[in-house]
Amino acid sequence: MDLGLNEQQELLKNAAREFLENECPEQHVRDMEEDEKGYSPVLWQKMAEQGWQGLLIPEAHGGAGFDFLDLCVLLEEFGRALVPGPFMSTVLGGAVPLMAAGSDAQQSEFLPKIASGDLIFSLALTEPSARFDEAGIEAQAEVSGNDVTFNGTKLFVSDANVADYLIVAGKSGNGTTLGIVATDQPGVKVTQLQTIARDKQCEVVLDGAKGQLLGAEGDGWNILQPIIQKYTVAECAYLVGLSQMDFEISVDYAKERVQFGRPIGSFQAIQHKCADMVTDVDGSRFIMYKAAWSIASDQPEDDTTLAVNMAKAWTSEASRRVVAHGQQIHGGIGFTKDYKIQLFFRRQKRAELAFGDADFHREAVATQLGL
Amino acid sequence: MDWSDSPEQAAFRKEVREFIQTQLPDRYRPKDAFAPGADSSEGGEEESELTAGWQADRKSQDPEKRETAKQWADALAARGWIAPAWPKEYGGAGLSVMEQFIYNQEMAESGAPSVGGMGVSMIGPTIIVHGTDEQKEEHLSRILSGEVAWAQGYSEPGAGSDLASLQTRAVRDGDEYVVNGQKIWTSGAHFADWLFALVRTDPEAPKHRGISFMVMDIKSPGITVRPIIDMGWKHPFNETFFEDVKVPVKNRIGEENRGWYVGMTLLDFERSGIAGAISYKRDMGQLKHFLETEDGKRFRRQDFNTTRLELADRAVETEVLFNFAFRIVSIQNRGLVPNYEASVNKMYGSELHQRISRTGTKAWGLYGNVWDSKSEHAPMKAHHIKDYVGSVPHTIFSGSNEIQRNVIATRGLGLPRG
Numbered sequence: 001m002d003l004g005l006n007e008q009q010e011l012l013k014n015a016a017r018e019f020l021e022n023e024c025p026e027q028h029v030r031d032m033e034e035d036e037k038g039y040s041p042v043l044w045q046k047m048a049e050q051g052w053q054g055l056l057i058p059e060a061h062g063g064a065g066f067d068f069l070d071l072c073v074l075l076e077e078f079g080r081a082l083v084p085g086p087f088m089s090t091v092l093g094g095a096v097p098l099m100a101a102g103s104d105a106q107q108s109e110f111l112p113k114i115a116s117g118d119l120i121f122s123l124a125l126t127e128p129s130a131r132f133d134e135a136g137i138e139a140q141a142e143v144s145g146n147d148v149t150f151n152g153t154k155l156f157v158s159d160a161n162v163a164d165y166l167i168v169a170g171k172s173g174n175g176t177t178l179g180i181v182a183t184d185q186p187g188v189k190v191t192q193l194q195t196i197a198r199d200k201q202c203e204v205v206l207d208g209a210k211g212q213l214l215g216a217e218g219d220g221w222n223i224l225q226p227i228i229q230k231y232t233v234a235e236c237a238y239l240v241g242l243s244q245m246d247f248e249i250s251v252d253y254a255k256e257r258v259q260f261g262r263p264i265g266s267f268q269a270i271q272h273k274c275a276d277m278v279t280d281v282d283g284s285r286f287i288m289y290k291a292a293w294s295i296a297s298d299q300p301e302d303d304t305t306l307a308v309n310m311a312k313a314w315t316s317e318a319s320r321r322v323v324a325h326g327q328q329i330h331g332g333i334g335f336t337k338d339y340k341i342q343l344f345f346r347r348q349k350r351a352e353l354a355f356g357d358a359d360f361h362r363e364a365v366a367t368q369l370g371l
Numbered sequence: 372m373d374w375s376d377s378p379e380q381a382a383f384r385k386e387v388r389e390f391i392q393t394q395l396p397d398r399y400r401p402k403d404a405f406a407p408g409a410d411s412s413e414g415g416e417e418e419s420e421l422t423a424g425w426q427a428d429r430k431s432q433d434p435e436k437r438e439t440a441k442q443w444a445d446a447l448a449a450r451g452w453i454a455p456a457w458p459k460e461y462g463g464a465g466l467s468v469m470e471q472f473i474y475n476q477e478m479a480e481s482g483a484p485s486v487g488g489m490g491v492s493m494i495g496p497t498i499i500v501h502g503t504d505e506q507k508e509e510h511l512s513r514i515l516s517g518e519v520a521w522a523q524g525y526s527e528p529g530a531g532s533d534l535a536s537l538q539t540r541a542v543r544d545g546d547e548y549v550v551n552g553q554k555i556w557t558s559g560a561h562f563a564d565w566l567f568a569l570v571r572t573d574p575e576a577p578k579h580r581g582i583s584f585m586v587m588d589i590k591s592p593g594i595t596v597r598p599i600i601d602m603g604w605k606h607p608f609n610e611t612f613f614e615d616v617k618v619p620v621k622n623r624i625g626e627e628n629r630g631w632y633v634g635m636t637l638l639d640f641e642r643s644g645i646a647g648a649i650s651y652k653r654d655m656g657q658l659k660h661f662l663e664t665e666d667g668k669r670f671r672r673q674d675f676n677t678t679r680l681e682l683a684d685r686a687v688e689t690e691v692l693f694n695f696a697f698r699i700v701s702i703q704n705r706g707l708v709p710n711y712e713a714s715v716n717k718m719y720g721s722e723l724h725q726r727i728s729r730t731g732t733k734a735w736g737l738y739g740n741v742w743d744s745k746s747e748h749a750p751m752k753a754h755h756i757k758d759y760v761g762s763v764p765h766t767i768f769s770g771s772n773e774i775q776r777n778v779i780a781t782r783g784l785g786l787p788r789g
Contacts, residue, residue: 001380001469002373003694003701009372069372251784266787268773271780278779279715286694287687289372297375310687366683371659 003286009073012066016074019050020081026340032084033198037162039085045117047087054115057095061111068230069296072237072289079241079351082343084199086120086159088238092231093158094121097167101178101215101223110165110180122163123231124154124181124204125224132228132356134176134221139206141170141177143217148172148179150187150206160190160202167214168206175218181211197350229308230295232355236288236315239351243284243322246344247277250326253341257331264329273325280318287311306368313361316352323348374697376473383470387477394446396439399424401482424484426520426562444486444517453515454491456640461499461507462515471641472700479646482653488559490514490521494567494586497636501584501625510565510586522589524554524568524611525634532774534569535578535631539613541570541585543620543627548572548585550593550616556768560596560609563589573628584630585623591616603760641703642713643696647720651689651727654758655682658731661751670750672736681730688723695719711783714775721765721772728762731755 005013023043032038047053055071057063071091078087095114098107113119129136139152150170160166166181166188181188187209193201215223251274254265264270291311294304323345327334334341356364376384428440447453450464456471457463466474478485485491495514498506513519530537539552550570560566566589573581589596593616599608625633659682661667671678695716702709732739735750744752766772780786 001376001697001701002704003698004705005372251786254786263787265780266789268777268780268789271786271789272773272776274784274786275715275718275776275779278711278784279719282698282712282715283691283694283719286698287691290374290690290694293372293374297373310690313683314687314691362680362683362687365687366679369659369683369686371679371682 003289005073009070012070013073013077015050016052016077017080019046020077020083024081024083026343029082029084029343038159038200039162044085048115048117051115053087053090053095053117054111056091056099057111057115058099061107062115063095063111067296068233069289069292072233072292075234075237076241076244076285079238079243080245082242082245082347086122086162086200088231088234089122089159089163090114090120092227092234093123093167094119094165096230097123097178097214097223097227098180100227101219106180106212106214119165120159120163121165121167122157122159123227124157124160124166124168124206125228126154126156128153128155130155132360137169137171137176139168139170141168141172141179141220143172143177143213146213148177148211148213148217150179150181150209150211152206154204154206156193157202157204159200160204161192161200166204166211168209168211169220169224170206172217176220176224177217178214178220178223179211180214181206181209185209195350197347199347199350226295228355229291229304232308232312233288233291233295235351235354236284236291236311239315239319239348240281240284240288242344242348242351243277243281243319246323246326246341246348247274247281249341249344250274250277250329254329270329273329277322277325280322284315284318287314302368306365309361309364309368312356313358313365316356316358316361319348320352380469380473384473384477387474388481390446390450390452391477391481391483394443395481395483396443398428398436398439399443399482399484425486426484426488426559429517429520430562441517443484447486448515448517453487453517454495457491457495457499461495461511468639468641468700468703472643472645472704475641475643476645476649479649486517487514488520489523489567490519492640493523494521494565496640497567497584497624497633500636501633503621505621506586506624519564520559520562522557522560522563522566522609522611524557524560524566526556527553528555532771535582537569537571537582539568539570540574541572541583541618543572546620548583548618548620548623550585550587550613550618552613554611554613555599555608557596557609557611558607560589560611561598561606565589566594566611567624569630569634572630576628579631581628582630582634583623583627584625584633585618587616587618587622591618593617602763603757605761639703641700642709643699644713644716644720645693645696645700647724648689648692648696651685651692651720651723654727654731655685655689658682658734658751658755662734666750670735670738672734672738674736678730678734681733685723685727685730688726692716692720692723711779714770714778714783717769718766718772718775718779721762724762724765725759728755728758732759 051064054063055066059065098110127136127138139150142149150168163183168179168181169176187207189205191203195201254270255263257264288311291307294307326341327345330341333339425440428436431437452464454463455466455474459465498510527537541548541550565586567586569582569584571581572583593614595612597610598606599610600606699709699712732755738750739756741749742753742756743749781788
């Protein structure tokens with residue numbers, strides 16, 4: 001038992017931090033909020049040169065062959081730097097489903113291009129029902145051989161505005177069927193939503209959208225289970241980094257901001273908030289990594305499911321408490337657009353809601369525990 | 372990151388488990404204490420929460436209980452496991468931090484009582500580091516044999532969170548100190564044979580530098596131990612009064628006026644607090660199990676089902692506490708000393724304890740307020756309402772949670788002291 005990073009993970013973490021401090025400063029985060037695409041193709045290519053889009057992809061397909069826990073180390077740094085763009089969409093919503101269910105031909109076709117930064121993917125799962133369970137899927141999937149045609153509306157699809165392909169989940173008969181759908185066809189209509197985090201979530205209307213079948217017809221929900229689990233833990237990892245940075249900025253501010261002739265960080269009212277923040281951040285980090293470890297080391301399915309539900313139940317709430325304290329410590333400056341802390345506050349809410357908020361996962365924990 | 376045992380760790384865990392399986396007396400084995408008709412007379416009201424079990428048994432009127440206590444102590448002593456963390460040369464097992472952790476984890480899982488109390492955890496290590504050969508000779512073996520039990524005299528009525536302001540005075544008179552004053556919250560002093568205490572030997576010096584550390588026979592003339600009955604009718608604590616108590620100078624541990632630093636001595640003990648997390652998890656398992664029984668259905672509140680989601684929350688929070696414990700031992704196992712992390716565990720664990728007791732109490736609606744554990748109207752023998760009261764001190768003792776937050780903020784995060 002050991003709750004520290006190994007040498008390779010330390011290297012990855014340090015390299016990522018240094019790279020992102022240079023390449024993804026605060027101004028870049030702000031610029032991308034206003035940007036139509038929401039990401040920088042130049043930075044995207046540089047990230048591919050770091051080997052990040054292909055981190056999980058096997059070496060045979062042009063990737064680095066790291067495991068899921070390693071990816072979470074990287075995503076913690078993404079949360080810290082609030083990296084904008086379709087990274088999680090492409091890795092969790094593209095590479096992971098393709099690795100899980102893609103045919104040899106599909107893997108050979110898509111994975112190298114994901115690793116090289118030439119393709120952007122996204123997972124088109126949620127719909128106007130806004131649910132993360134199978135019952136939420138109403139879009140229709142019509143299968144014919146290896147082809148599948150989708151009709152319906154997908155909502156809250158991240159980065160569909162820039163995605164080359166979508167992994168779409170639709171209903172066929174009694175089951176769920178997945179397809180790989182190119183976005184450059186008349187049957188796919190993408191509209192951006194304006195969201196609190198100014199990320200690029202979209203409505204995607206599928207009107208006879210054609211794609212290739214991913215996995216067996218009707219087997220989609222089984223395939224999606226571990227993918228959704230990974231995506232959920234990935235959001236937790238992002239939240240851990242986000243919370244850590246919000247906390248560090250707030251503690252630094254408390255050391256510098258002087259009122260009544262002394263730094264406000266010398267007041268217990270502020271100190272105790274900071275103590276609670278570090279408890280929430282640390283608690284989030286380990287419960288997230290426990291879930292990541294459970295996935296990466298192939299622990300029994302029930303254990304992994306419980307660990308994932310627990311991680312998102314806790315991290316969703318703990319990160320919200322952290323950013324709320326962060327705002328309060330900053331006082332008036334904190335709620336101005338110009339100051340950086342609000343960037344964290346707004347992005348926390350997106351990730352809190354993504355792949356199930358605390359209520360959703362608390363309910364799942366209760367079920368898992370047989371309550 | 373790895374939550375699983377290495378092969379060596381797994382082998383040691385197996386060894387501890389087998390030992391417990393074969394050696395733990397039945398009296399200390401977990402029973403379904405909440406099953407209808409279970410005998411609840413054991414561990415009754417008169418036993419202190421802090422010292423229940425072995426400590427009380429060893430001084431019991433009942434020869435059978437005394438024999439059981441001795442049997443368990445002898446079995447542990449044979450392995451050096453009364454003081455698993457002490458170096459071998461002093462009669463300990465010299466276990467590594469990770470082995471101590473596994474030992475503590477398995478003991479807590481089995482519900483086995485620890486033996487030796489503060490003798491093993493506090494005064495023994497202090498004597499090992501600061502004691503003279505004569506003091507080691509006199510005290511260590513008697514701690515290990517379970518012959519002598521110890522109590523701690525630190526807090527005073529005027530020195531709680533601000534411990535260094537303590538006023539109990541020791542005046543040197545030839546080969547003796549004459550001690551006058553009062554200690555409070557002396558846990559288990561009513562079971563103890565000896566007391567270790569911080570006393571003021573130089574009232575003129577700055578407050579941390581006028582304190583000495585000494586040990587005294589609790590039967591010394593002039594020492595009076597009076598019970599403090601807590602709000603749950605229990606007797607975990609005492610007041611201890613000193614009136615012209617003569618303590619030989621040779622009973623001072625370390626130099627005169629250096630007692631504050633002697634008292635801060637820490638050996639290389641694992642400090643994860645894993646036992647707390649294990650007991651909370653067990654507690655919730657018992658609640659869940661009882662809810663499913665006929666009795667549980669009878670008592671369960673009918674108006675709302677808030678218990679389901681609350682218990683899920685408590686389970687998640689307990690998982691967080693487990694990880695905090697694992698983190699401490701990971702840090703120690705890498706040869707580092709935990710900083711603010713130990714304060715996080717104390718603060719978070721004690722507050723979680725109170726939340727768990729509240730969740731348990733809420734599950735029973737009005738029945739939640741029945742105190743009489745033998746009443747037919749008491750769900751789970753009134754366990755939760757007693758825990759609700761019994762957990763109140765946990766956010767106060769061992770450094771109040773406000774002090775812990777101060778420590779986290781100043782020592783951990785580098786915020787300026789107020």
